[in-house]
Amino acid sequence: MAEPKILATDTPDFEAAFERLLAFESAQDEAVDRAAATILEDVRARGDAALLDATRRFDGWNPASAADLVVDLDQARAALGRIGTAERDALEQAAARIRSYHERQRQPSWQFEEEDGTVLGQRVTPLDRVGLYVPGGKAAYPSSVLMNAVTAKVAGVHELAMVTPTPRGELNDYVLAAAAIAGVDSIYRVGGAQAVGAFAYGTATIAAVDKVVGPGNAYVAAAKRRVFGRVGIDMVAGPSEILVIADASADPRSVAMDLLSQAEHDELAQAILLTADDALLKKVANELRERARELPRAAIVAESVSGRGALIRVRDLDEACELANRIAPEHLELAVADPEALLPKIRHAGAIFLGHHTSEALGDYCAGPNHVLPTSRTARFSSPLGVYDFQKRSSLIGVSAKGATRLGRIAVTLARAEGLEAHARSAELRIAKDKP
């Protein structure tokens, strides 16, 4: 049964209980890591042959040759005709909104000239090639394809390759349709650490990329950690989390369903409510219990709510904001009468949902902002997936003759203070001899 812990900040044991609630560490499994390393090494050494072997072994179907791993883009476009009209419309509208929001994240290159003619600047350019990992089977989410692929395309990524495992050979039509809508450039039916290996090292069939993004299971996560440095990776996500701050104006049914929508993701997902209103807290607790049992994923929900969920009675909204900053949640709902008033007190959160009409689910699918968000308290130092993750910057420095003399003197002094004589001489060679 879905039975959340009920805590109150004014009880003496609160601090210890709160610490336990947050004390989640995603243990890295040594066996998983070694298995991922072995597969990566095999892909590096044997390329396509290793992909075929791993696919036969783990995915339950038998590709005849590497050509079988390639999904024709026509096949993806055909999926658009196979799915329902309502679903196709929904995907297209979601994609349009995601595109429109992320276009505002584009950053221009800039440069400026100083008085002596020295030019300084920052050039922003897209990544050449990006690899998108999309889980297969039951966790195949077209929304996740849109969030990653549309964002990469808005950034201007030249070539976006997608991999997805096809357990027993089955391809998910929603995933294919989302790839077609987002403009993915190539698709391969391969998954696991072997797909990450193909992206990192390249094979005859799958070209190496510059960055690998997208969620995956423990083997995929371990492989991404291992290839990091050779290629870029996005964050390695932990379990999903929601924190709801609610006051008496909140609808307990909505609050409870929002908590449950997080809990249905997986057993480790975390849903927490902070409220100063005891009556609301009790109503939400009741709703949680009642609604949880009606859900198709009732078993997952019950484990998540009972194991990691909590309803916490706080003294006031200020205290709620303080706790929210300690939690630094992936999703933060401000289900209060005046959400704007709380906003300045919130320092860390992946996405902030304002007011009673804004369910997290809208953000998950179609509001526009990205649903790939920092988990496990990393919102203290990291950001939602964005256009900036698919671009990189280069500094531009063009020093004029005068500038070389002026700046050269500073550089010579500092280089000698650091004991770097060649640095000093290289600056000195550009200092005009005839000037004082």
Next chain:
Amino acid sequence: MAEPKILATDTPDFEAAFERLLAFESAQDEAVDRAAATILEDVRARGDAALLDATRRFDGWNPASAADLVVDLDQARAALGRIGTAERDALEQAAARIRSYHERQRQPSWQFEEEDGTVLGQRVTPLDRVGLYVPGGKAAYPSSVLMNAVTAKVAGVHELAMVTPTPRGELNDYVLAAAAIAGVDSIYRVGGAQAVGAFAYGTATIAAVDKVVGPGNAYVAAAKRRVFGRVGIDMVAGPSEILVIADASADPRSVAMDLLSQAEHDELAQAILLTADDALLKKVANELRERARELPRAAIVAESVSGRGALIRVRDLDEACELANRIAPEHLELAVADPEALLPKIRHAGAIFLGHHTSEALGDYCAGPNHVLPTSRTARFSSPLGVYDFQKRSSLIGVSAKGATRLGRIAVTLARAEGLEAHARSAELRIAKDKP
């Protein structure tokens, strides 16, 4: 002796030789990693006591208590009076230029309202607490303090803590002076994996931070990798690199000294020249040999130039740009008559130095852009250290009543397609019942 490899792209063995030149992999030393893990665990378990033990063991001085690890800010300010006036002026001018450049990297928060009153946005906020690692001993570089600390302060970081080991108890006055100029908030004389542990877990003396930045030795790098996730980290830098593209208009003395300025960093640093001009190539080779032996760090330079350096004759400047993109160098000098003409052909480089007056050394110290740059081909997907590394973003979503109905329908359709019923219901609860 400094004897660079000489290659030419029109020879049949070039491709293999070029691959070998780039095939550097920073092997992670298992023993170093285990040692770092042990130290981290000790700091986590015993706090200050572990810091004191490690300092006694590795740093060759004997702190009486944890209070001895604290460097008073007055002491840092006093260092400003102890160093030479020229050095102080140079540090202050460099800091002012770094500040001025990085102020242009600040990004504003933004939001916009849609027709139905739905508000979407992106809030940009600084990190709360950042820890800056500064190496001690011979690699103590005040310029590195400025590049990290000024940038963090421009971003608005609330509290910037600095750690630096003090071998045999010695503090570097230039480093202290740079910290005072940059506005570092607290300084501790502790280094190695133990300092990284203090930043990650916090001790009674050193508070935990949200992100750790700054260069360090292999133990520091291993410790940073291990604490990543609990705190943010900057890139783990590989050996420094310079790539010079030069034409007949280049001064061979300047080109040679620029290559040497990279080579003097350490034995693994890589300096490469690309030119279509055979006469220039020969002159640079001669200059390299002659000048290298005059340098104080002649032994390091000789090993770097002979082991990892190369002078490569290319067919033309277009080919030079193609190779540059494959190398994706940390520093790229365009020592050609018309550098602007090459710029559009360059896709990957940490910093680009334009024209004959722009030595890399100016960028290292005082041009303004950051000298912390992506190494080992990571410029394909990552950027110079910048204000953006000390800020994070939160998405803002405030959906209006009308928006909740409009967006809710999309979300419900997609949630059901993904089999996430609680997501669907949570959106459904906000769909107005009385509207079609």
